[in-house]
Amino acid sequence: MFQNDLMKGQRILVTGGGTGLGKAMTERYMSLGADCVIWGRRSGVLEETAAELMAKTGGVCEAMAVDIRDPMAIEAAVEAIWDKAPLTGLVNNAAGNFVSRTEDLSPNAFNAIASIVMHGTFNVTNAVGKRWLEGGLKGNILSIVTTWVWTGSAYVVPSAMSKAGVAAMTQSLAVEWGNRGIRLNAIAPGPFPTKGAWDRLMPGTGEGRDYIDTVPMKRVGEYGELANLATFLMAPGADYVTGQIIAIDGGQMLTGGGTFSMLEQLTDDQWQMMRAQVKSANEASRKERG
Numbered sequence: 001m002f003q004n005d006l007m008k009g010q011r012i013l014v015t016g017g018g019t020g021l022g023k024a025m026t027e028r029y030m031s032l033g034a035d036c037v038i039w040g041r042r043s044g045v046l047e048e049t050a051a052e053l054m055a056k057t058g059g060v061c062e063a064m065a066v067d068i069r070d071p072m073a074i075e076a077a078v079e080a081i082w083d084k085a086p087l088t089g090l091v092n093n094a095a096g097n098f099v100s101r102t103e104d105l106s107p108n109a110f111n112a113i114a115s116i117v118m119h120g121t122f123n124v125t126n127a128v129g130k131r132w133l134e135g136g137l138k139g140n141i142l143s144i145v146t147t148w149v150w151t152g153s154a155y156v157v158p159s160a161m162s163k164a165g166v167a168a169m170t171q172s173l174a175v176e177w178g179n180r181g182i183r184l185n186a187i188a189p190g191p192f193p194t195k196g197a198w199d200r201l202m203p204g205t206g207e208g209r210d211y212i213d214t215v216p217m218k219r220v221g222e223y224g225e226l227a228n229l230a231t232f233l234m235a236p237g238a239d240y241v242t243g244q245i246i247a248i249d250g251g252q253m254l255t256g257g258g259t260f261s262m263l264e265q266l267t268d269d270q271w272q273m274m275r276a277q278v279k280s281a282n283e284a285s286r287k288e289r290g
């Protein structure tokens, strides 16, 4: 889908890059020539991923154990990155979430999610963005949100609220920083089962494969498909795309949007019957009108 050296010369930080979607995006960027830095909380996992991706792609990947709930740790780590070389891109991928009735959440439970998704994402974005502004450098930010930023989502309210905040940040900073060459976009994935997410969102359902009935395309997303969009948005040719939030969900979000989505269950015979009934209703009203 992309030229081999599309991302050459780029240096991209991926938060939560050790596993799941973050790892998949990092691998794609590296295989297209970018150097990457990955952050996460578990240094063992990060080191393993970095080694695996370097062996696989021949690219450069640096692992740094950074908890984005800690603003001081973020500042120190971004400074250390800049000491070597400025970033050209940032992917805000790190997140936390669990399914719960909202009335069962304590203030601490809300903070457990918001401190990562909303506060953490803001603090990383600002630490990187201000350095681009100070240095007169262009930059590119991609945030992973969810389709809940448009619809809300029951039982994951702290995540839905925090991701909506990240979407607002994306749109706001696209304007505020746009005149200095900094782009911000977001991807809103639907169901892309990862262990981190599914253990906490669909406990007991394995990889959530039974979830596909809610998706018009009748399958979950593949990591490579998300990596394609994440590459397009971070690539030089997309320089005029900013402030956008793009869903990649097999159409799932839209199934709740119309009145008739459940009609996909109808058989051909049932459609014929419906058609006959509509026709006879039309004829009856024509007769009434004379």
Ligand code: HXC
Binding pocket: 095, 096, 097, 098, 099, 100, 104, 105, 106, 107, 108, 109, 110, 112, 113, 116, 146, 159, 189, 190, 191, 192, 196, 197, 198, 200
């Ligand atoms: C109610 C709960 C709870 C639950 C925890 N808490 N689980 N409350 N229901 N199921 C409460 C606890 O009682 C505690 O409050 C507070 O939350 C913090 O709990 P801890 O166990 O200390 O949590 P912590 O160690 O901070 O870990 C939480 C976490 C963790 C950071 C979010 O789950 C994590 O590491 N997640 C990272 C991976 C992840 O979640 N990925 C999914 C991203 S998916 P009290 O008051 O008792 O102290 C995503 C969108 C997916 O973002 C979109 C799919 C379509």
